Ligand SMILES: Nc1nc2c(c(=O)[nH]1)N[C@H]1C(S)=C(S)[C@@H](COP(=O)(O)OP(=O)(O)OC[C@H]3O[C@@H](n4cnc5c(N)ncnc54)[C@H](O)[C@@H]3O)O[C@H]1N2
């Protein structure tokens with residue numbers, strides 16, 4: 502059966518949603534820092550307002566609201582440090598106040614110390630003697646340099662919605678609200694297995710005709726980066742009976758997904774296809790290159806995905822089908838940015854397939870990296886995007902615009918950034 506990328510993507514997302522049991526798993530409650538990179542399982546309301554009380558934005562003088570209009574010489578009262586609760590401010594006095602300190606009752610604004618005469622705080626002994634005076638300008642706008650209680654968020658408001666991905670900023674907000682631990686969605690568990698008699702574990706010696714297993718590392722790394730929890734099954738050869746036993750030994754509830762690579766196309770020894778011949782697993786052909794051959798279904802009720810064995814096909818399958826499905830179901834990982842870029846050179850495609858070429862994106866332009874073949878791991882490792890050449894496109898020329906999905910960091914020329922900053926500062930001067 503031949504499908505589009507969108508059709509197969511929907512099938513994978515549906516499979517995980519309805520058969521993995523993930524939506525019924527209980528949330529985990531974690532201390533904030535352990536929740537980094539996880540998605541919130543529930544809305545979190547702010548238990549306190551931020552700021553919790555009116556406070557000063559500057560080191561300076563708190564001035565009574567009746568004393569803001571005219572320039573005046575005011576008697577200096579005791580200093581208000583951050584963390585203390587000050588007495589009410591009397592008309593005709595100015596209270597030295599530090600950044601973050603609670604505003605006294607009656608204060609209408611804060612004048613920074615730099616605008617006072619003298620522009621330094623008086624010694625405490627002078628203040629205690631009642632002799633200290635300060636001259637302050639008139640025309641002070643009401644609420645100048647006052648941070649109002651609740652101006653960031655009011656107590657009871659939703660601080661973060663269920664599903665929010667928790668990065669440093671979100672965790673910082675929760676900490677500021679006094680929240681110590683949060684309910685997060687559980688990790689999505691994947692059992693990963695690679696097939697093929699020719700595949701050997703990296704680190705050992707390579708017998709003639711064999712290759713090192715790239716897929717386990719490639720997919721495990723991609724899954725970990727996407728927030729999943731991975732168990733490696735270990736390498737399985739080309740014997741369907743061994744693979745059937747391995748499938749039969751997977752206990753219900755032990756994993757949300759079984760993911761294999763290899764053994765699903767048209768060869769004489771397609772171990773996954775043979776092991777699952779009498780199952781409900783579908784073997785289909787997606788109009789995509791690389792990653793055309795795909796398998797999906799359930800094994801003993803557990804979702805199963807079979808990715809093709811070629812490493813680039815496997816990772817492209819992950820990017821196009823599994824990663825988006827994980828995002829939809831678990832809230833992590835964040836979706837990949839999709840941009841338009843200008844081609845630096847011509848590129849040819851297969852007209853009846855959506856081709857995904859590896860590209861290097863930088864400064865709005867994208868260069869093709871390597872050929873279309875799905876064994877080209879070195880080119881994959883030099884790339885930072887997948888370039889979309891949809892069905893119906895046979896060739897594009899230099900200067901044409903093309904859609905890309907960013908999969909890695911975009912290189913920045915540090916000198917180019919300095920040039921831009923310098924040009925901007927010269928323009929503004
Ligand atoms: N007659 C046809 N042959 C092939 C077709 C086709 O339509 N007709 N499709 C080709 C395409 S496209 C792909 S993709 C592959 C998919 O093959 P399988 O999923 O059955 O994978 P294998 O045959 O087991 O392996 C393919 C390739 O990948 C290497 N491989 C496998 N596992 C690993 C691993 N863990 N690490 C690194 N490399 C691995 C394996 O040695 C093969 O070279 O089929 C085409 N053939």
Ligand code: MOO
Nearest residue numbers: 791792793814875
């Ligand atoms: O579809 Mo295969 O994945 O082109 O090499």
